[in-house]
Amino acid sequence: MTVRRAPPLALRLLQNAGCDEPFIGDLLEEHAAGRSRLWFWRQTVLALAAALLCQTREHPILLLRALTMAVVIKSALFFVAAAVLRGSTDLFEPVIPLWMYMQLQLYLVTGMLLGFGASMVGAWIVAMLHGPVRVPATLFLFVLAAALAVADPEVHRLWANLPEQRFIPYFALRVGRHLMVAAGTLIGGPCYRRLGDARARIITVSLYVDHWHLPGAPMKSSRRLAPAG
């Protein structure tokens, strides 16, 4: 008999969220018995939401540290990469004249790619170091980046004192940069597992440090929907 394959991405999300193995086994068993892929995805989303609530409630201080660290790491990586690639530490204004249109585009695209890479690496490191809160940390960072993408044109309009919103391709690229940051966060967060044993070692050290410096934070992580790391 051929066992029906569950959606691999959903399965990976469940594993990365640290869901209980018997719980994942139950979903696989029901899917093999005839439940639809849509059903499997619905259960996955609900399980991620449950993990989000559980981890946020149990480790608020650790989550705050993770978010702070993510912003610092991302900014530092972006700063260093921009300085190396563009020969400047001025991150937000083009250092080239506007008449050099192609170069401006190149600058913006480079900024998007840098934002993507820095966010991915930042989210990856933070998820690796903050096992108990990796789901809310990744999702909060994603929501923050997406919110910036939505708010950017309006903030720019107010900043420039423009009477009404206008579509300018430049805006699209600015928004695109935030979206790339959001995408990088979403990809980088769950990718930490590729580090294998090194990840386990780092998380062990991290939890050890948390145990002494964040009273009450890490040792409640044995709840089933919380990560096993």
Add this chain to the structure above:
Amino acid sequence: MSPRRFLTDFEFMILLAILRVGEDAYGVPIAAEIEGTAGRPVARAAVYTALDRLEANGLVRSRRGDPSGVRGGRAKRYFHVTTKGVRAVEDTRGALTALWTGIPQLKGGLA
């Protein structure tokens, strides 16, 4: 904070489902029992969250079974209700019955 004396409706249903299923009570039959008798879909994550809470409060205990291929090599987690859990079910039922009694609008009840 003192522990709650009574169960939530979902915890109550889960404990009753475990007692009805018996020895083979793991996630799938527990959820099926609730869906079958209550007639409402149940999120599997909600079942496990409640089971974890019940286990943390000492109302159920769990053990791991053997892994199987159809479950991707993952073991089942069997649950059984502890003595404390049975007492909690009885307390909750008593409280609900007391509330039920003497309400004239509920025809066919214990009024």
